[in-house]
Amino acid sequence: MDVGETVKQKPTFRNALLVALLVAAVVPVIAVGMIALMIEHKNLLDHVGTTNLTLSRSVAREVTASLREPLGFIEHIGKVMEREDGKAREQARRLLEEVRAIGLFESVYLVDRHGRVVDVAFAPNVSASPRVYVGMDLSNLPVLRETINRGRISRSTVFLSPATGDPAVMFAAPAGEGTVVGTVGLRVLSRIAEQVKPDDDGSVIIVSRLGKIIGHHDYTLVQRQTDLGGMEIVRAGVAGRVGTYTYTVDGVERLGSVVRMPETGWLVIVEVPLAKALAPVKRIESIFWFGAVSTILLAILLALCGRAVVLRPLTALVASAREIARGNYAFVPPPPSFREVDELVDSFSAMTDAVRGRERDLRDRNEELAMTEEELRQQIDEYQTSQDHLGESEERYRLLVESSPDAIVIHCEGRYVFANPAALLLYGANHSDQLVGRPITDFVHPDSREVVAERIKSLYAERKPVPLCEQRIFRLDGTVVDVDVIGIPFTFNGQPAVQVVLRDITRRKLAEERIRRLNEELEQRVNERTLLLETANRELESFSYSVSHDLRAPLRHIDGFSAALMEDCGASLPEAAMPYLEKIKNASRRMGQLIDDLLDLSRVSRSAMRRESVDLSRMVRELAREYKESQPDRRVEFEIADGIVAKGDPTLLRVALANLMDNAWKYTGKKESSHIRFGETVIDGERVIYVSDDGAGFDMRYIDKLFGPFQRLHRADEFEGTGIGLATVQRIAQRHGGRVWARGEEGEGATFYLALP
Structure with a gap:
């Protein structure tokens, strides 16, 4: 091989120079662009996922709140039926009439202990005759059996109501010896899904624990009970894994976020088409490849x-x-x-x-x-x-500016001299000539002109960036857009200028407005619930006065006529009749005491409170002195700690302490000598006041009955009392934001604890 052939095979300097120039110009551009695209793709997916999860949690809270009222109503009917007075059934009938009026339930059934319907109420939109259902056997109803077995309120799985064709759920609660069962329509779930449906063709889907759609803006999917149980996102939600997933439905790839409601096990899914979510990245990718090809050719x-x-x-x-x-x-x-x-x-x-x-x-x-x-x-x-x-x-720099999703403009001497593609899109322009050369004041809203003038003056005078702020601008078509703006001093063609970065915050403003409207709706609902509560309190007060005035007169007659019979006819009556008359008098006096205690309990719940510093040690010493003066022959040692002070209502706290001390004094009465202590301690970091005695005590198996009205753990012939005192103490503790509990052992005494915040 000669030298000439060797020279021809070696690369020439001009070709090497050409290749080096191409590599140095093109490779960095493509590498930086690809990295920027990947970062933007990930950030956009994270942003959409976070937004969907936030919306899912908001919908879950609203769905839970929508079920709280019917659940509380059913529980209230059950508690009314548990009362032992003769008017419980009449009050339950009035509540059923209220159900018929307000339409909160599709149907409510009062069921006896054998599972047969004794009364029923239907919503106005349900065309059914109550007489057909009276006497019907519901004993095989799963939710009824669950409530009877567990002794507390239960909820059924979701089913299609035969009356309306809508998804529904049943609530059942104990009601005295029977049960109350209510059917609640779930069409409200679809209305919630319609109200909060996201943009970009997104959807809010509420799914039952079995994977069936029970809430959707397209109600036909709800009526068909479309099953989504096979989807990965539904399986993950049922398993309690909150997160964002990508999946395909009907050939369309979607991005969905799922949240599980712990109370019901239902799922809330917020989904948007993946193509719509990634549309900004796709546009940037197109711009990048166009720029890359142009860069290679250039x-x-x-x-x-x-x-x-x-x-x-x-x-x-x-x-x-x-x-x-x-x-x-x-x-x-x-x-x-x-x-x-x-x-x-x-x-x-x-x-x-x-x-x-x-x-x-x-x-x-x-x-x-x-x-x-x-x-x-x-x-x-x-x-x-x-x-x-x-x-x-x-x-x-050119690629970053042109591919930036934020609008970037440069103005010099009060006029625009540059605008990137995002700025043209923000202002609604087709090409830069529609902006370049025009005064910036043409696009500033009157509300923002004074602030903009001050910021521009500061930028040119101090040549320092100004902080981010909100302002309003006009687009070319006259519409107003809310934007975040930041200004940076700049040099353009050798002259002082300002580079301005604008970001459209219209969606954020709309979201804030939507949240404000939701808060207003929530406030209205709170006012409505407050009105219902005030009405119930007025009815309770009326009932209390009725008890006071309607029951006292017969009791006085019974007591008076019994005494008259004993005085006037005592000599002619058989000897065995006198004990019976004495029992009648004692029973009438006990009934009067029960009425007084019941009214005291009602007043404790309704009386106005005032908070001040109260010396509890002094109160207990006064009570101990009264007990010793009333029964000086009893040998009782009082141990009262000094300096125990609490914040609260003096009258209510004295009533609470008097009931606790009365309890200790009464249940130590059968001992020759006894010991009663009053003090304070700390339990699990909480300051607690206690009253302890070494009297009769009680069986801890019945602790649940201890603070209930008219609940007694000892026979009336052993210890006198009405069973109202401890219920009064519990009401007073609750009104102060505290709680009361007890520990005891039969024959070894008891200790009652009172925690006040």
Whole structure:
């Protein structure tokens, strides 16, 4: 292989230069663009997932709140039926009439202990005759059996109501010896899903524990009971895994977030089409690939032109050198070019003029010439490298500005001089000529002009960035847009300017407005519930006065006539009749005491409270002195701690302490000597007041009955009392935001604890 073939196989300098220019210009652009696209894709998915999860939790709270009222209503009917007075059934009938009026339930059934319907109420929109259902056997109803077995309120699974065709759920609660069962329609779930449906063709889906749709803005899916149990997101939600998932429905890829409601086990899914969610990234990707292709073509063109400009004088010099090597010293200099090249040409010219007489000196100068050529190459390389770096920096800045999702504009002397594509989209412009050259005040809303003027003045005067703020701008079509704005001092074409970054916050404002409306609706619902509670309190007060006035007169008659019978006819009555008359008098007096205690309990719940510092130790000492004065023959030792003070209502706290001390005094009455203590301690970090005695005590198995009205753990012939005192203590503790509990053992005494905040 000869030297000529070897030279032809080696790459030429011009081709190597072309490839180097292309690699240096294109590879960084593509690498940076791909990394930016991946980061933007991930950030967008995280943002959509977070937004969907927030909306899912909001819907879950609203669904739970919508079930709270019917659940409380059913429980209230059950508690009314548990009362032992004769008017419980009449009050239950009035509540059923209220059910018929307000339509809170589709149906409510009062069921006796054998599972047969004794009364029923239907909503106005249900066309059914109550007489058909009276006497019906519901004993095999699962929710009824569950309530009877567990002794507390139960909820059924979701089913399609035969009366309305809508999804429904049943609540059942104990009601005296029977049960009350209510059917609640779940069409409200679809209304909730319709009200909070997200943008971008998204959906809010409420799914039962069995995977069937029970709430959707497309109600046909609810009526068909569409089953989603096979979907990954539903299985994850049922398992309690809250999160965001990607899946395909009907050939459309979707992004959904799921939240599980712990009270019901239902799921709330908020989903949006994945293509819609990733639309901003797709647009940026299109812009990037268009810019990348344009950059490659431009780089090729610039590299070809640069190669021709840089290498043309060098090629001429190479040709001249070849002629000199052949012995032709008629040197023709190339056209003027770079300074270094021109210096080289001058050197070549001087060398040619002197070569004839100084060929010997030429050998000595070859080394100098080689060094000069190497220096020239280094200078050319350094110059080219600096040019490449400058071009890359400018290209990166241009790509960042043009691909930014935020609007970026530059204004100089009060007029726009630049706008990126996002700014054209924000202002509703088709091309930059519609913005460039126009005063910035043309697009500032009157509400924001004063603030904008102050910010611009500060930017030009201090040349420091101004903080982020909200303002309103006009689009070209006259519509108003809310934006976040930040201003940065800038230099444009050598003149002071300002670069402004704007971000459209219209969706955020709409979301805030939606939240405000939801809060107003919630406040209205609270007011409605407050009105219902006040009505119930007035009915309770009326009932209390009725008990006071309607029952006292017969009791006085019984007591008076019994006494008259004993006084006037005692001599003529059989001897065995006198104990019976005495029992009648005692029973009437006990009934009167029960009425007084019941009214006291009612007053404790309704009386106005005032909070102040109360010396509890002093109160207990006064009570202990009264007990000793009333029964001086009893041997009772009182141990009362000093300095126990609490914040609360003095009257109510005295009633509570009097009931606790009465309890201790009464149940130590059968012991020859006893010990009663009053003090305070700390339990689990909570300050607690206690009253302890060594009297009769009680069986802890019946602790649940201890604080219930009329509940007694001892026979009336053993210890007198009405069973109201401890219920009064519990009401007083609850009104102070505290609680009361007890520990005891039969024959070993009892301790009652009172925690006040």
